[in-house]
Amino acid sequence: MLKTVNRVLLGLFGLGLFVLGGGVLLGGLDLQRRWGFDVPGWWPFRGPDDVVLGIEGRTRWREEGWWWPAVIAALALLLVLLLWWLLAQLRKDRLGQVLVDSEGGATSQLNGRALAEVIEEELKALDGVSRAHVRLTGRRTAPAARVRLWLEPHGEPEQTLGRLSRETLARARDSAGLDRLPSKVRLREVRHGAHRVD
Incomplete structure (x- = not known):
């Protein structure tokens, strides 16, 4: 069971990093202009001058009272899940x-x-x-x-x-x-x- 979970999580994590890295390379190297193709309208990286998260994206929810507790809770949950995953990797499969x-x-x-x-x-x-x-x-x-x-x-x-x-x-x-x-x-x-x- 643990091996299956590991493979699925590593596959999803790797796929996410591949898509994110590919998107950054497309925009950073201006490949869509050089190679003559268009990216979808929702694609955030359109050229070398684009940023990952613009001013509007960074400040949009700042005034909302629920924003910071939600961000902290999500990051804390992510940290707990990653620590659990790390401990599961370190645990030996030896039968006690x-x-x-x-x-x-x-x-x-x-x-x-x-x-x-x-x-x-x-x-x-x-x-x-x-x-x-x-x-x-x-x-x-x-x-x-x-x-x-x-x-x-x-x-x-x-x-x-x-x-x-x-x-x-x-x-x-x-x-x-x-x-x-x-x-x-x-x-x-x-x-x-x-x-x-x-």
Whole structure:
């Protein structure tokens, strides 16, 4: 959901900046006169001497009692929305807690980082795995695992993925009482530099 909102907001913001910048360039470089085309009557930038906001536009609502409170409220709302958006970007999508279904219908919480670290340690113990990084994402009731593995040159990807799926993730799923634990796995090969032997 957050990715979709980001894309829509960034797209609208970029489109607005593109239109505004294009309008300023058209007027500032006097391109409509040079290239021989007309701009619509409502277009504010008609030549290099035009300004973004003229005297009439700046002073039109100054005497109205509602003008300044409305401007301040709109700017404050815009500031709050931009701060919310910034905080949403900084927030990591790491899952903090996993809800575990205990006996008798009671639920308890399992630390998501602890579960990820256990999975990492089991993966590092597999033959051919040099390093592992696991991050839990999703919802507390339906977590998903993102796994990155760095394989040694002798490591076999098919065997490693099989053991990851059948053993490591299956144990984590069963120990947390989850019906399923979907995962995305990225494999990389560790590159060792050449060493000089004297």
